[in-house]
Amino acid sequence: MARPTHSGALHGEYPDPYILFQSVRGETGVLLDFEWTAFNPAAEPWVPGPSRALSAWHGVEGLPEPEVLGAVVEGGAPLGFELHVRRGGGERWFQARAVKQGDGFALWLSDRTEAHERERVLREALERAREALEQERKAREREAYLSLALETAHMVTWEWSEARGSFSLSANAEDFFGVPPEGLGNTVEWLLGRAHPEERARIAEAFARMRTTEGAHAFQFRGPWPDGTVHTYEVVGQSFHEEGLPLRVLGVAMDITERLRSQEAVRAAEERYRLAALATNDVLWEWLPTTGHIYWSEACHRMLGYQPQEMGDEAWWAEQIHPMDRERVVGSLHRLVAEGGESWTAEYRFRSKDGTYVDVLDRGRAARDARGEVARMIGSMMDITERKRALERMAEEARFRERFIGILGHDLRSPLHAIALSARELGRRGVPVLHQRLLQRIETSAARMGNMISDILDLTRARLAGHIPLHLSSTSLPQVCQQVVEEMTAVHPERTLLLDIEGACEGVWDFERLAQVVSNLVGNALEHTPLDTPVRVRCREEGAGWRVLEISNRGTPIASHLLDTLFDPFRQAGPARTGRGSGLGLGLYIVRQLVLAHQGTVSVQSTAEDGTTFTVRLPRDSHDAPAATPEALAGRGALPFQSMSQERPTE
Structure with missing residues (x-):
């Protein structure tokens, strides 16, 4: 170099x-x-x-x-x-x-310019190949998505090519038309074979119009499936022409069987709702809590004078409720929405269009979504104005009758007392034997009439005041029972009365009213048992808070169908053995009222094996005793606690 x-x-x-x-x-x-x-x-x-x-x-x-x-x-x-x-x-x-x-x-x-150029060309070719592969992959994905979408939407795509003279369907057509594999055809005639015979001519005409007329087309037809069911299809197509000549037709076919069924179900439901709204006088409503909007039926005009479009939303409805009812009614509705309830009922006064108030009974049912929120609430508003007035008139008439009976019974006591005293005085003065029998009959009849009047007065007090007033003091239940047994033995010397005492059985009660309870129950037992059958009176303690009185006999049991109404007024337990008693059927009713006034319970059990037993449960102190326990109330004939008064008005 x-x-x-x-x-x-x-x-x-x-x-x-x-x-x-x-x-x-x-x-x-x-x-x-x-x-x-x-x-x-x-x-x-x-x-x-x-x-x-x-x-x-x-x-x-x-x-x-x-x-x-x-x-x-x-x-x-x-x-x-x-x-x-x-x-x-x-x-x-x-x-x-x-x-x-x-x-x-x-x-x-x-x-290396030439080598670099070759590499560039090669890189570009590789990039084009990669892009082609990516496009092919995306095309396959789109095809898969299209196939899934068509299957989900119950649709197939189809194409008619004029040049090829063929008719083609997408790959999911076998399942769509319910044909076996490889059963698809490539002609319009094959598609016509899928249609109901009565509709094939109409479908052929529709396809002919698609080929001859450019633009969008649509029609429906029915097609039987191999399983015997009939499906309904909707065909939508777009025809393309070139220089006035048909080129091809592209379209989709949709299975609209379920959609038509759903639409028919909706129409039927709407028709039922419309007929129900016309057939009833109640105002039907639908409330949407999310918006507060309320849909009202046409009955609102008949009941309230408003047209449906004049009836407003939730705020308007609340404004029409009587001010004294508004907080209670609106509050109860909002509590139902917040606390997960389903049924709502309320009685209130609602202002009509003329300004007067209508008594209504409003009931609704809530429909909740997956989160538990109220999506809508549907209900009805019933006009109960006349019914309430009728009930008030009936109650007033009943109060008047009972008040009249009470006054009459009270006023009869004075002349009856005079008759009894006069008969007794004549008996002391000495009269012939024949006259003595007449005087004795007068005294006996006067006593029976006095018992009747006392029962009527007790009935009146119970009905008008809701209870029988009491005089409460320290009382010995054995002493009460002993006194009643002695009196009954003197009146019925031929009968056997047995007295069992367990414990001191002391409490705070009304001595005279409690004696009336024991006397009525013992007298009832004597009336419905044979002469040779003893009547047992038993008093015992039950824990620290309760005392129990039981009157039992082995006579003919009370019929089971009478047990549920035995303590109702004017009811008889069955034919008596003698003619004793008031004859009004008030004895057991008054027993129940007296026991309830003491905040106790009374029940009866009567079977052929064990005889008949009336059981009275009394709290130890009736001043402030709790209500009877559910176990005590479970016995047949037991009644719930009622309020009482501790003062007895003078007669």
């Missing part, structure tokens, strides 16, 4: 460009840059000028940084890289190699 000269040019037989660079250093020897010192003729077109500095070598891409080239000078290891050089409108690609040369380096350039 010829050594470089100061002229800057190297002459030799080197076909590739060759350039020598010398290091440029500072005073301290630090590498600052490189300058070319010589080059061969092949490198002349690419050598930068007029500056010799490598840093001024513009139009070159891929040139390493001076520090990297400095490593070649310092370390002596060659460095290879690619250069892209532009000069005078031309550009070349070189494979460069820097080799240490003294305090610089020799840059050998191997022209």
Whole structure:
């Protein structure tokens, strides 16, 4: 190789460009840059000028940084890289190699422009191939998505090609038409075979119009399936023409069987709702809590005087409720929405269009979504104004009758008392035996009438005041039972009365009313048992808070169908053995009212094996005793607690 000269040019037989660079250093020897010192003729077109500095070598891409080239000078290891050089409108690609040369380096350039162009062409071809593959992949994906969409939507695509004279369907057509595999045809006639025989001519005409008339077309037809069901299809197509001649027709066919069924179900439901709204006098409504909107039926005009469009939303509805009812009614509705309820009922007064208030019974049912929120609520508003007035009139008449009976019973006591005293006085003065029998009959009848009047007065107190008033004081239940047994034994010396006492059985009760309870129950037992059957009276303690009284006998049991109404007024337990008693059927009713006034319970059990037993459970203190326990109320005939008064008005 010829050594470089100061002229800057190297002459030799080197076909590739060759350039020598010398290091440029500072005073301290630090590498600052490189300058070319010589080059061969092949490198002349690419050598930068007029500056010799490598840093001024513009139009070159891929040139390493001076520090990297400095490593070649310092370390002596060659460095290879690619250069892209532009000069005078031309550009070349070189494979460069820097080799240490003294305090610089020799840059050998191997022209690979043609190889670079081949690589570029190859890269572009590979890129086009990759894009083609990507497009094919996307096309397959679109086809798969289309197939899935068609299957989900119950649709197929079809095409009629005039040039090929063929009719083609998408791949899911077998399942769509319910035909066996490989059963698809490629002609319109095959499609006509899928249609109901009565509709084939109409379908053929529709396809003929598609071919002859450019634009969009649609029609429906029915087609039987192999399983015997009939499906309904809707065909939509777009025909394309070229120079007035048919080219092809593209379209889709949709299975609309379920859609038609759903539409028919909706129409039927709407028709049922319309007929129900017309057939009832109630106002039907639908409330959407999310918007507050309320849909009202046409009955609102008949009931309230409003047209449906005059009836407003939730706020308007609340405004029409009577002010004394508004907070209660609106609050109950909002609690149902918030607390997860389903049924709502309210009675209130609602303002009609003329300003008057109508008593209504409003009932609704909530429908909730998957999150438990109320999506809508449907209900009815019933006019109960006349019914409430009728009930009020009936209640007033009942109160009047009971008040009249009470007054009559009270006023009858005075003349009846005079009759009894007169008969007793005549008996003391001495009268013939025949007259004594008459006087005794008068006294007995007067006593029976007195019992009837007392029962009527007790009935009136229970009905009008809701309870029978009491005089409460410390009372011994055994003492009450002992007194009643002695009185009954004196009246019925031929009967056997047994008294069992377990414990002190003391409490706070009304002595006279409690004696009335025991007397009525014992008298009832004597009336419905044979003469030779004893009646047992038993009192015992049940824990610390309750005292129990039991009146039992082994007589004929009470019929089971009478047990549920045995304590109702004017009811009889069955035919009595004698004619004793008031005959009004009030004895057991008054027993129940007296026990309830003491905050106790009364029940009865009657079977052929165990006989009949009336059980009275009394709290130890009727002043502030709790209501009877559910276990005590579970017995047949047991009744719930009612309020009581502790003062007995004078008669």
